[in-house]
Amino acid sequence: MDWSKTKTIFIIVFLILDIFLLTLFINKYNENQYDFLGEAKLEDKLKIDNISYEQPLSKDPEKQPYLNAITKAFTEEEIKELKDQSVEIIGSTTISSKLEDGKYVLSEKFNSEELNDFIDKNVLHGDSYTFWEIDEEQQRILYYQTYEGKTLYKNINGELAIYYNEDRQIVSYTQTLMTDFEEIPDKKSVITPLQALETLYDKEKLPSESTIGTPEIGYYTLVPEAERQVLAPAWHFTVSKDEDKHHLFVNAFEGNIIEFNNTEKELLE
Template sequence: MEVPGLDSSQMMLGGFLLDWSKTKTIFIIVFLILDIFLLTLFINKYNENQYDFLGEAKLEDKLKLENIKYDLPPSKEPESQPYINAITKAFTEEEIKELKGQSVEVLDTTTITSALKDSSYVISDKFKPEELNDFLAKNVLHGDSYSFWEIDEDQQRILYYQTYNGKTLLKNINGELAIYYNEDRKIVSYTQTLMTDFEEFPDKKSVITPLQALETLYDKEKLPSDSTVGTPEMGYYTLVPEAERQVLSPAWHFTVKKEGETDHLFVNAFEGNIIEFNNTEKELLE
């Protein structure tokens, strides 16, 4: 129905006078702004993917030139991780009584030193971690909380570190299990520490990708020519190694093998700095 005094570009809606030509213009502008916003998101995402691709291609050429072989997990969206609080466990007398067939001492309530009275566990010349699964289950408190790290034939020691949510507490002396064997390769003793009461900080932060961590190691000349870099794994390192209560931060752990020797390299997964472990002390390199 025509309304007197209104031209063809105007109409009444709910008692309000609308100018249809202006309304169309507003809709066009709104949709244009939305299209620009979506296009910007797409371009930014495309540029990020291109940066990862070009960065990987560039790094791949450098590593190939120096005959450095490496294995990275498939690219995926950057993940977020929290800082973690944990404290050193104080072992109780009741827990120590559970350790049968052992002569046990506890130092400062936090470190178990145990000598086995009659051990039947003998490791092979080509040791595999699963050889000690039964020993860990039957002779070590919370033995399933540890993950194999390395065997040192010179010190006749097999080293394990505690894990949290499947991630290793990297070279943490307060979450360490050291198992010792004799000349006959029989298990004779061990020392143990354990972290407990883990609490995650509520806020999570984005971590750098394995590719970015690998590039940091290359740029800092930590990757020797003719070496092989294993698949990186994320773990946690402590900011204050000897404190009873520790703050743990995520880090990328790389193994680098050359001429039969294995080196462990670490990169802070938040900041991208290389972490140097020197016995129980750590130093961040620029």
């Protein structure tokens, strides 16, 4: 065995390995520096406009799937379970109910937990929904359906709307429901909440002197009225200023801002 040749081979191999490891280190260092500079730059912008937000925003990589789901068609057999209410099925996919008494009364300082008992006893699949908002002007409390804890944002096919009268008694509700959920294989990486927040800032969606709540990831659909839907992940931010609060959404795959119009269809910028 020629020891000098063997030694030379080992030296070359270790040199290549050192170069490879050094390249990995440099690339990782540059990525970390880019993330740090990007965050610092956004923080400076927000400070100038007196915009505060929950910190720290996650920068960990996350993957989510697309979803397939269909609108549930309710049956007369199902609504027989509903007691002390007059129920009809509209267009096979919407339950419309009127309550027969004023048993449930909302407090002046409403808390969504007040309705847990009502929903549990009076709504089919009531545990499928999460509270969204109360609209005192329309005397309506809105819930949206969830999938594995994630909200189906502004989806009229997965919605529970509860109505009350001037005495704050619950008088009626309407309900739609998505079912047969399937995750489309091959999950994709989503943008980070920090990247989504920067998009909102760059598009001038964040007013000065505002406060941004903790971002949440859920799902939205391009065509809410369709019987079969494909739903994609979206980041949701709550932005508060003075007494006003509004919701902002960013496509978690593409990074586009999602706009919902009055009919709850949405357009992408």
